[in-house]
Amino acid sequence: QSALTQPASVSGSPGQSITISCTGTSSDVGHYNYVSWYQLHPGKAPKLMIYDVSNRPSGVSNRFSGSKSGNTASLSISGLQAEDEADYYCTAYTTSSTVIFGGGTKLTVL
């Protein structure tokens, strides 16, 4: 099964907002509301940012939000800060009872 499709990179200036898309199929992103997002900083353990499409774990800034429409999920970050610069991955549960990740998006804060 191919990875979910994410843009390779996005960028924004401090204070701006950005959105990262995650496109799958009707067998994964489009089938369940089981989409989650992870932040990866080099040398650190990956961190959960959003689960079940739009829920934010405690401790995650409310500048992060998630949504879904059809086979595409999105992660939005408002009020960009330098510390948001990282790699972001989406993931979805599939109708084959497996899990599939997106290819990852490198966020650069200019």
Add this chain to the structure above:
Amino acid sequence: QVQLVESGGGLVKPGGSLRLSCAASGFTFSDYYMTWIRQAPGKGLEWVSYISGRGLYTNYADSVKGRFTISRDNAKTSLYLQMNSLRAEDTAVYYCARVRGNYWFDPWGQGTLVTVSS
């Protein structure tokens, strides 16, 4: 607090075997599914396998099916990944993570590096 610590990574020749471990603490281990996820150098994350709380149900990515075996010892609060017939493309940092709710992963360990090379 909840903590996951992987170990067992290292250098192995193609065709060889390796067993990874993940020591869990800070939560009731047997109540949770657990999973392995990997990241090859310069590549994205790839889900590898998960196992149910009692170890009765497992599932694998096609890329490792038939070669890797996930298991757990709830008495020792440990998760394992037995990797056989290793290939160069299995070279990656392997993370263990706790599975929550609808297959979201939190927390993750720091990872252990597996290098498959002659």
